[in-house]
Amino acid sequence: MTETTAATEAPAGSKHATVFRAVAIAEAISWTGLLIGMLFKYVLSDNEIGVRIFGPIHGTIFVGYVLTVLAVRKQLRWSVPVTLAALAASVPPLFTWFFELWAQRTGRLA
Numbered sequence: 001m002t003e004t005t006a007a008t009e010a011p012a013g014s015k016h017a018t019v020f021r022a023v024a025i026a027e028a029i030s031w032t033g034l035l036i037g038m039l040f041k042y043v044l045s046d047n048e049i050g051v052r053i054f055g056p057i058h059g060t061i062f063v064g065y066v067l068t069v070l071a072v073r074k075q076l077r078w079s080v081p082v083t084l085a086a087l088a089a090s091v092p093p094l095f096t097w098f099f100e101l102w103a104q105r106t107g108r109l110a
Helices: 005-007 013-045 047-074 080-088 096-106
Strands: none
Touching: 013 047, 013 096, 047 080, 080 096
């Protein structure tokens, strides 16, 4: 590898952190879409199009988030409690985003 190539490539940990951050934020956004769809379906209009659209999207991204956590935990040197917190964050709405912010602030995405 040349000096120029080495200078432009990100360390392996940062690539894993970037993937994790993207999936965590996407999971939170898909949760938001699903919640809005549920609001329309059950409260405002009995229209289930939002749930039909965002349900499968959120389900797919949710599974992707769990797999991403399991894939990056060793490279990011996460302890078992941090890994379990990341996995638990996938259950309540928007907590993957809160976990990502916390992990960034505490250096767990370095």
